[in-house]
Amino acid sequence: QKEVEQNSGPLSVPEGAIASLNCTYSDRGSQSFFWYRQYSGKSPELIMFIYSNGDKEDGRFTAQLNKASQYVSLLIRDSQPSDSATYLCAVIRSGGSYIPTFGRGTSLIVHP
Amino acid sequence: EAGVTQFPSHSVIEKGQTVTLRCDPISGHDNLYWYRRVMGKEIKFLLHFVKESKQDESGMPNNRFLAERTGGTYSTLKVQPAELEDSGVYFCASSPPGQMNTEAFFGQGTRLTVV
Numbered sequence: 553q554k555e556v557e558q559n560s561g562p563l564s565v566p567e568g569a570i571a572s573l574n575c576t577y578s579d580r581g582s583q584s585f586f587w588y589r590q591y592s593g594k595s596p597e598l599i600m601f602i603y604s605n606g607d608k609e610d611g612r613f614t615a616q617l618n619k620a621s622q623y624v625s626l627l628i629r630d631s632q633p634s635d636s637a638t639y640l641c642a643v644i645r646s647g648g649s650y651i652p653t654f655g656r657g658t659s660l661i662v663h664p
Numbered sequence: 665e666a667g668v669t670q671f672p673s674h675s676v677i678e679k680g681q682t683v684t685l686r687c688d689p690i691s692g693h694d695n696l697y698w699y700r701r702v703m704g705k706e707i708k709f710l711l712h713f714v715k716e717s718k719q720d721e722s723g724m725p726n727n728r729f730l731a732e733r734t735g736g737t738y739s740t741l742k743v744q745p746a747e748l749e750d751s752g753v754y755f756c757a758s759s760p761p762g763q764m765n766t767e768a769f770f771g772q773g774t775r776l777t778v779v
Contacts, residue, residue: 556706586767595668595755595770596707640707642768650759651697651720652768656706 555579556643558655565662571628573658575641578622584644585617585624586652591637599639600626631662666690668771670756676777682744685774689738689758696739697759697768698731702752710754713739714761725750746778 557576565571573587584603588596602608602615602624614627624643628635638659642652669688677683689696698710710729711721715736724731728747733739743750753775757768 554706560704588770595772597770598767601767650695650766651709651712652757653709654699654707 554655555645555653556641556655558639558641558658560656560658562659562661565631565660567631567633567662567664569631569662571631571635571660571662573626573628573639573641573660575624575626575643575655576622577624577641577643579643579645580619580622582619582622582643582645585615586642586644587613587615587624587626588640588642588654589637590640590657596640628660631660633662633664636660636662668756668758668769670754670771670774672774673772674775674777676779677746679748679778680745682742683746683776685741685743685754685756685776687739687741687756687758687771689756690769692760693758693769694736694761695759695768696733697757698739698741699755699757700752701755701773702749707755710741743776746776748778751776751778 586601587599590596600615612629616625638657640657641655671686696713701707709723712719713733730742753773755773756771759768
């Protein structure tokens with residue numbers, strides 16, 4: 553089992569819809585969870601981080617964390633074509649080394 | 665404030681040659697990470713420096729890879745001799761000292777192609 557799993561997609565949604573991106577992780581002791589966005593040929597950039605169970609909202613983005621199910625998701629409301637990118641889930645596991653472990657990323661395509 | 669910078673942005677070398685990648689982290693960031701992304705696969709951790717010390721190098725593929733961070737500032741990653749499977753994008757990231765919830769800032773990456 554991979555440490556951080558994401559469906560590689562592509563996930564295709566129409567403009568204005570809600571895009572739902574999912575990520576599961578294997579280490580139950582994981583403590584911090586990050587969503588990065590990576591445009592083609594560019595470096596990953598942080599969108600949000602979450603470390604408490606529940607929802608965290610920032611503009612059109614909502615991160616959801618369920619530690620019991622070892623599941624973290626990212627919702628993008630009112631999706632725009634400019635949201636088309638690869639979304640990377642990263643997890644900082646227990647153990648104190650603070651090294652982010654990344655999933656494969658989900659490719660999102662928002663079509664007009 | 666300058667971000668994480670990597671050099672070169674692209675490198676094409678022949679199998680058996682040596683290549684050295686450089687990363688300049690954000691000033692004051694003690695943590696420096698090297699990652700590699702092979703096409704179609706996830707970004708994989710290579711190693712982690714805290715200042716000049718290698719904290720974790722468990723992700724280094726083999727002894728053809730050598731990373732250094734002299735003086736705790738910039739870091740280099742040398743591949744010698746390069747093999748075809750070393751092709752990929754090598755990312756460097758840095759973060760401030762000792763905080764669990766702090767984001768890692770990424771450089772633009774070096775695309776390495778071994779032919």
